[in-house]
Amino acid sequence: MRWKSFMLLLCLLLVSPSFVSAESPVSYGWGFVKSKGGSIPEVGKYQQLLDEYHSYYLDGSGEKTVYITFDNGYEQGYTGDILDVLKKHEVPAAFFITGHYVSSAPDLVKRMVDEGHIVGNHSYHHPDLTKVSKEKMQQELEMLEDAVADLTDQDDMHYLRAPRGTFSARSLKWSEELGYTNVFWSLAYADWKTGEQKGWQYAYDQVMAQMHPGAVVLLHSVSEDNAVALEKLIIELKKQGYTFRTLDDLVKQDILPKAITQF
DSSP states (O other): OHHHHHHHHHHHHOOOGGGGOOHHHHHHOOOOBBSSSSSSOOOHHHHHHHHHTTTBBBBBBBEEEEOOOOOOSSSOOOOHHHHHHHHHOOOOEEEEEEHHHHHHHHHHHHHHHHTOOEEEOOSSSSGGGGGGHHHHHHHHHHHHHHHEEEEHHOOOOOOEEGGGGOOOOOHHHHHHOOOOOOOOSSSSSSOOGGGGGHHHHHHHHHHHHOOOEEEEEEEETTTTHHHHHHHHHHHHHTTTTOEEEEHHHHHHHHHHHHHHHTO
């Protein structure tokens, strides 16, 4: 195991959220040991917090499923192309957006909803949710939810992706009480640096090297590399027997008996 991966795993194992009060503001940055050879990424003690507050970072069923998610803080001109590819291949996705995105790219938000994608909550102003009061958190989430409801046919929101992946026992608890399911991720790479794009092949290789059954993939639509690589990724993953599902499917299979979800 490489030194960086070893140190990350060590940190994850040493951190013990299970000993932290649900009201504690102690914050953590989401992290994991990346998948290799289809292995399930390791999150160490974080799993205890996810289980306690019904949060997700992957589909643990063992099935060859993929959940495509995007974080959209601002528009760089590639989301339309991404939506074209998703529509062409009938692949669902979840787009976690901010208030700025709603106001600056309303037509794209409408299109996301009209084409059957989930629009998730990334907060209105993108604050660190571990450093705000419950009232402020509620305001942030409701402002975004109302903005999307005023613009589209999506009346409510169920999924939250914490800004910057920063969370605490308290933020998970509060957001769950506000009706949200926290969704982290099990596959990502540094794709948000718009001035450091390395070509579609790099993006493709990064995703395929980390792919594993049940992957929740985090991508950023500001990446030109992602926009170009997406179709190639979808085609190859389908060839390998992967099925693309929605976050609703992910949560539903935990709530309903397996026989019902497969009916």
